[in-house]
Amino acid sequence: MPLDKVFEEYNASNPAKLSMHASGFVQFSGPLIRSGLDTSSKAAKGLGYWTSPLTSPINTGPTAGLVVWGLEEFNDFTKLSRGSTLLEFEDKDLYYEASPEMCNGYHVDVFVFSKQMWWGIYPGPKGLTVEASFNHNDIYATWTMRVIPLQSIGSFLGVCMAAAPAKWATPSGYFLHGPGVRKSTTNHDEYAMFACYPNVFSRAAPSLDKQL
Amino acid sequence: MSRLVVALQPDIMATHKILALEERVEHVITVEFSISAGQDVTIVADDTSTVTSSDIPVSMDLELNLPKDAQNPDPSNMVLPVPLLACGIPSLDVFSTLPDLSTSPANLAFEKEHWYFRAHPSRCNGQVVEVFWLPPQFWTGCQWHDGYYRIKVPAAIGPKGIPVVWRELRALPSLAAGLVGVVVSHSPTPTEFRSPKIIIGGDMKIISSSWNRG
Numbered sequence: 001m002p003l004d005k006v007f008e009e010y011n012a013s014n015p016a017k018l019s020m021h022a023s024g025f026v027q028f029s030g031p032l033i034r035s036g037l038d039t040s041s042k043a044a045k046g047l048g049y050w051t052s053p054l055t056s057p058i059n060t061g062p063t064a065g066l067v068v069w070g071l072e073e074f075n076d077f078t079k080l081s082r083g084s085t086l087l088e089f090e091d092k093d094l095y096y097e098a099s100p101e102m103c104n105g106y107h108v109d110v111f112v113f114s115k116q117m118w119w120g121i122y123p124g125p126k127g128l129t130v131e132a133s134f135n136h137n138d139i140y141a142t143w144t145m146r147v148i149p150l151q152s153i154g155s156f157l158g159v160c161m162a163a164a165p166a167k168w169a170t171p172s173g174y175f176l177h178g179p180g181v182r183k184s185t186t187n188h189d190e191y192a193m194f195a196c197y198p199n200v201f202s203r204a205a206p207s208l209d210k211q212l
Numbered sequence: 213m214s215r216l217v218v219a220l221q222p223d224i225m226a227t228h229k230i231l232a233l234e235e236r237v238e239h240v241i242t243v244e245f246s247i248s249a250g251q252d253v254t255i256v257a258d259d260t261s262t263v264t265s266s267d268i269p270v271s272m273d274l275e276l277n278l279p280k281d282a283q284n285p286d287p288s289n290m291v292l293p294v295p296l297l298a299c300g301i302p303s304l305d306v307f308s309t310l311p312d313l314s315t316s317p318a319n320l321a322f323e324k325e326h327w328y329f330r331a332h333p334s335r336c337n338g339q340v341v342e343v344f345w346l347p348p349q350f351w352t353g354c355q356w357h358d359g360y361y362r363i364k365v366p367a368a369i370g371p372k373g374i375p376v377v378w379r380e381l382r383a384l385p386s387l388a389a390g391l392v393g394v395v396v397s398h399s400p401t402p403t404e405f406r407s408p409k410i411i412i413g414g415d416m417k418i419i420s421s422s423w424n425r426g
Contacts, residue, residue, distance in 0.1 A: 128329070
């Protein structure tokens with residue numbers, strides 16, 4: 001996303017996660033992050049918006065994604081949080097978004113599939129797996145994805161990982177993005193939200209941290 | 213290791229015999245079908261535990277709903293293949309003992325890790341064996357793999373052709389220079405199909421046939 005197109009910006013000093021509700025409400029949230037819906041206006045208290053519900057998900061591409069680089073500067077993984085699923089990717093599982101020598105980071109894509117897509121799932125060597133094709137820049141590429149069932153609604157997540165060039169000039173960082181949403185049925189402009197570290201903006205912005 | 217074996221008759225150009233078995237309990241079902249020159253399909257389902265068989269002639273249209281252009285698989289132009297035959301297995305425990313497979317030279321063995329799912333594993337209580345006939349142009353997508361050919365065909369297609377999810381059939385040469393492809397899936401509704409259906413198992417042997425594209 002071009003940074004000059006960013007029209008709403010927040011800072012946060014506390015950990016924030018991208019959370020998506022079955023209803024289609026997507027937001028950044030966390031124990032110390034201002035989030036949720038205002039009960040009367042139904043507007044997001046923090047940074048959030050409505051997109052396709054998980055029962056009829058976006059089918060043109062990923063619903064969420066993460067670009068990360070400089071992994072050696074991140075904390076080691078030690079413990080799986082409750083309710084989480086661990087997916088392990090090896091080099092042979094990776095796709096490439098550029099020639100290998102240009103790739104200094106990783107790109108994780110998360111797709112949401114409706115329950116009708118279960119028919120393609122098989123128990124791969126590392127867990128449930130699906131092979132899916134999407135229109136990617138007019139090329140119908142097929143990816144092998146790891147599957148995380150969303151058991152309560154019948155849909156599932158497909159996750160794949162690629163080596164990718166991270167073009168930002170910092171030793172480490174991440175770029176976490178949510179689903180795109182079209183502004184209206186007649187307007188083809190789309191918007192999306194993302195979180196990045198480090199802060200690439202110089203201007204001051206309001207905080208998403210809860211005021212304790 | 214559990215596996216299902218689909219055994220094809222020696223004359224695989226005309227008749228296919230499906231043996232679905234589970235090694236641990238050594239039970240088996242036998243489903244046999246043949247395709248005549250007139251493209252009528254005769255299905256003979258035989259639960260060998262009761263030595264009962266029924267002949268169920270089924271007349272059906274062999275026009276296959278397959279990708280319209282196998283050379284250029286544009287997903288927006290793609291429709292799901294419809295199985296020639298689907299065999300539901302609500303319970304593997306009711307079938308007879310393991311037969312001698314030595315007379316079936318062309319076996320397709322499906323180890324459990326190669327069974328697909330039609331729903332979350334916790335909801336599946338049986339299996340379905342689906343048999344597809346693929347026209348000759350599908351040879352272009354086939355690879356030889358240790359005793360059989362494998363080819364990927366669409367398993368489900370999203371709105372406007374996106375996304376497409378795929379599953380791999382195991383295939384052998386068949387009549388009219390085409391292929392017969394087989395896939396095994398866990399299913400929450402092993403007794404429901406949208407093809408000529410054969411249901412065997414449960415409290416009683418159910419053999420039925422119908423042609424229901426819905």
